[in-house]
Amino acid sequence: MGLEDLRALGAIIKAKLANRPLALCDIGDADGLTSASLFLIKYPNGVVVFAPPGKVQRGRLYRLFTWDFVADLPCPGKAIIRADHHETNKPCAKLEYYDPEAPCSALLAMRALNLAGNPIAESLVKVAIETDTARISSEEARQVDMLARFSRYGEKVRAASMLAKTGLEALKTPYVKGIVDRGIRSWEVMLKVADALGVDKVINAYFNVKLGISYRQLTIELQRRGASMVNLLVRLGYRTFRYYCGADPSSGFDCTKVATALGGGGHSYAAGAQFKAPLTRPMKGVETFINALRANLNLNGVELLMVTKDTNGFSVRRVQVA
Numbered sequence: 001m002g003l004e005d006l007r008a009l010g011a012i013i014k015a016k017l018a019n020r021p022l023a024l025c026d027i028g029d030a031d032g033l034t035s036a037s038l039f040l041i042k043y044p045n046g047v048v049v050f051a052p053p054g055k056v057q058r059g060r061l062y063r064l065f066t067w068d069f070v071a072d073l074p075c076p077g078k079a080i081i082r083a084d085h086h087e088t089n090k091p092c093a094k095l096e097y098y099d100p101e102a103p104c105s106a107l108l109a110m111r112a113l114n115l116a117g118n119p120i121a122e123s124l125v126k127v128a129i130e131t132d133t134a135r136i137s138s139e140e141a142r143q144v145d146m147l148a149r150f151s152r153y154g155e156k157v158r159a160a161s162m163l164a165k166t167g168l169e170a171l172k173t174p175y176v177k178g179i180v181d182r183g184i185r186s187w188e189v190m191l192k193v194a195d196a197l198g199v200d201k202v203i204n205a206y207f208n209v210k211l212g213i214s215y216r217q218l219t220i221e222l223q224r225r226g227a228s229m230v231n232l233l234v235r236l237g238y239r240t241f242r243y244y245c246g247a248d249p250s251s252g253f254d255c256t257k258v259a260t261a262l263g264g265g266g267h268s269y270a271a272g273a274q275f276k277a278p279l280t281r282p283m284k285g286v287e288t289f290i291n292a293l294r295a296n297l298n299l300n301g302v303e304l305l306m307v308t309k310d311t312n313g314f315s316v317r318r319v320q321v322a
């Protein structure tokens, strides 16, 4: 059990002992964060746990308890209310607010929690619609996106409660500004990585280096620059890999195909997966990635951009895979 699981377990026990409502929300983005805040607007004494979709799907911890509210995540086992819009997730809760056509889970969460008309709730949902459809136009949405991506676990829990109490006013506090600033610095690194990767119709890149950037942001940036599909593989640990995909379905690409092949899921326009390579052959992870691309994309040979550490931070090498 990892540190985040232990934190989650602590929160679950606290909620169950005190008979406080318990929520499980996506740890990865603004949709999960704003959905958590909506839950706390409805239940100010509620307890929120954040987790990534892969863990909720596979981790046994999350199956042990009944969740009062689940947002932007697959089924943890037992749930009363669930708000979600992922095509690859199956409905399961007693009360499902599930709509794969919805722009974000927060919108469904607002309905589920009967918060329509609440000005704070409405402003958070507006932000989630912008961030989750990769069409960020307002400064508030940009900041909430940074806040969700760059907050550590405890910071995220606190931020969710601040957003619930004061709405987007929370963005003006030094506490939140500090987290957002961390995001802005990492954003600048991300832009340098995008410059180094260049523009191609399909971009496949492997990162064997910790850059402290948001890879989801990188897929969006590369698509903005003209890529139709972006496939990123990041080595998280000795044998742990994460896959990020962004694609334009109108050009015939579907992220869920590759993501599903790697044990994950999501939307046709954005999906991801996390998987482990064998202990004895950790680099098999890259092979698995290339095979999944080859089997699911109609490409003549796969070109891979290898990003590795060097004295300037990182460098990119182009490799043709037969």
Ligand SMILES: [Mn+2]
Residues within 6 Å of the ligand: 031, 032, 072, 085, 104, 105, 132
């Ligand atoms: Mn979402």
